[in-house]
Amino acid sequence: MNSEPSVYHKRRHAARTTDEYLFHQLVPYLGNKRRxxxxxxxxxxxxxxxxxxxxxxxxxxxxxxxxxxxxxxxRQNGYRVIANDWEPYSHALNHAILACVDAPAFKELGGYQKAIDYLNRLPEVKGWVTHNLCPRNDDVYDPTRDRLFFKRRNGMRIDAIRQQIATWQAQGAINDVEMSALLAPLLYSASFVSNTSGVFKSFHQGWGGRTQTALERIESLLWLTPSRFCEIGDRKRPAAEMWCVDSQHLANQMSGFEVDVAYLDPPYNQHAYSSNYHVLNALTLWDQVDLPSPDTKGYKSGIDRAWRKERPSPYNSSKHAKDAYEKLLSTINARYILTSYSTDGNIEPKDLLMANLERGKVTLLTQDVPRYRVSKQRQSERARVLEFIVITDTHAKSGPPLRQLLGQLYHFAELGGVDTSGNSTQLALW
Structure with missing residues (x-):
């Protein structure tokens, strides 16, 4: 097992260039715990x-x-992993990368690298992405009537690659794990060349944004490279079990046996991941929904309204987050429960700690981190926020009381000059 501290270095661990399994092709993600x-x-x-x-x-x-x-x-440290997320894109990103010790065989296509090479050589196709997420003309466009998520050439490359993956799936040429091993590089590459700051709830009004600092990335050619795999585990069985369900449903399903560690990192604020990453879901599901034009009220970013209505998360609501968390916490059957949260979250730290004290002995780890902001150029009056991990031993009952834990939390915040008002904006993830 590799228990050396995995400290993230921005240059050395750039997702596009690093060969390290831990950081390779990580999509830019709100709340990403790489730091x-x-x-x-x-x-x-x-x-x-x-x-x-x-x-x-x-x-x-x-x-x-x-x-x-x-x-x-x-996985890298030898655990048997059960990984779940409600969002389809997350399942696509993680299925093969977590479940496989080696690259999937791709017997019908001559191997993984040959499948990737074939996709990269495909001629461009005008399809759903080109028609719905690209402008009619890259040089002459109207942001009120065009969506500017991708340059047209990259949109056509995404269309060609995604349609070929769908064809292979329909023909039985690839299985579910192999499909994930193709979708994961596509989703990462599409994120990399997107005309966004890392989330798809909106796009830059011009190529590269107001400062055009990301223009080189956005204009680069979409190109797939194979995923990396962790060579730790038994080659005779999957190294991870994958789920794509609501977290409460998973807790209900797993209540009959105790896991060693349950890790909870629920959404902190009102911004739904299904909206922030709707383009990745569209590429994963490939249902090619008919979207109204960008000048239709409520559809500028192309977020499917039915999707928004059907998949609200209680954790995105300050009214419902506390109850949802308490219910989940009380259902989980685990020796240790680890919860990552922030002083910026919808759940008050006091309420979160009280819920964990109901389950067992609580230990706190804390670290201040940069506050999310819209862009690197936009400064915040409150530059730091406190992230903390609640460690709950469900087999032990005696431990620090609530007052002591809260004192530890806010004493650290005051030392670091951290704001605890709960106000946050969005980070430029690239």
Missing amino acids: LLHLILEALEITGTLNSKKKNPPIFADFFAGSGVVSRLA
């Missing part, structure tokens, strides 16, 4: 499950997997 992996490792050390000497590897259940970086960390 807090060392803190999560410290939490795992406290549980005593890291570097376990037991015959069977400890089970790590990630209920809100997102980009998959924490599940990758667990």
